[in-house]
Amino acid sequence: MRSGLKIGATGELKFTVEPAHAIDLAAGAMPLILSTPWLIWFLEHAARAALGPFLEGGETSVGSHVDVDHLAATPVGGSVTCVARVAHLDGRQVSFQLEAFDEHERIARGFHRRHVVRVDRMRSRIEAKVRQPT
DSSP states (O other), X not given: OOTTOOTTOEEEEEEXXXXXXXXXXXXXXXXXXXXXXXXXXXXXXXXXXXXXXGOOTTEEEEEEEEEEEEOSOOBTTOEEEEEEEEEEEETTEEEEEEEEEOSSSEEEEEEEEEEEEXXXXXXXXXXXXXXXXX
């Protein structure tokens, strides 16, 4: 990992809620709204955006912890902004404060931890698992 990543650095991701991102509650009695798993996916990608410029060739980051409160519903068609702010650095481990907002309010807050890993080492570990009989 390159030097220069500082506490307070941010990554941001904006998206429009599409039907594929929605959960159907009450069998059609309510509008389609953004599902929590999709919200977490976008928040993780905001954190990846913050880390991306500091990764060296052959590195990536993997999530190891997510703790998110989904505070408010956002209907299909709504715009969402996800922000991941670096809160703590510990070697190759980076922790983020997360927030997401739609056009009206904060819809999520939470915490996320990522680890910077070497792609070749991770690939070797995964391939070894694939080769092992169960």
